[in-house]
Amino acid sequence: MSRLAILEDVTGGGLANTDIRLAGNWQAIEAASRTTGIQSMATLQVRKSEELDGAFDLAVGQRAGGVLVLGSPFFSSHGQRIASLAAKTRLPAIYEHRGFVEAGGLMSYGPDHRDIFDLVALYVDKILRGAKPGDLPVEQPTKFELVINMKTAKALGVTIPRAILLRADQVIE
DSSP: OOEEEEEEEOSOSSSOTHHHHHTTHHHHHHHHHHHTTOOEEEEEEESSGGGHHHHHHHHHHTTOSEEEEOOOHHHHHTHHHHHHHHHHTTOOEEESSHHHHHTTOSEEEEEOHHHHHHHHHHHHHHHHTTOOGGGSOOOOOOOEEEEEEHHHHHHHTOOOOHHHHHHOSEEEO
16 A cells, blocks of 8 residues: 545544644654555545545545544544445545444554543542542553454455454454
């Protein structure tokens, strides 16, 4: 793959992906693309659900070899549709969380949301017991998971290296 399309949520709701550029994550994406031989990246900005079809059509038109779907509440609420569009356009896609893969997406790598929800419950408990929210430390995810959908990989004609399959937290057959 030499061309990557990046699906970016610019709805303005939740954590804006434009903050990703400011937080240095965009530079990390660019650096990773250089080390993996990706020659060009196209950002497909989506503001509303009606633009999703056009974004995937544009990725195909630009001969993208795959799609990176940046994490966002908006994309999560359209997970089934996004996974279906990736399959329809025959574009391998990677997502931030397992919900997309369970909906038919190829693979995900990101924080284990179940672990995060457990942490949220602990914080709620502490607050209900009298802790001041401002006194609680900000915590970053510590558990990440790789989930791969082999049915989708086969449908797309994508071969997942054995070393990656062995590292996966879950392989969906």
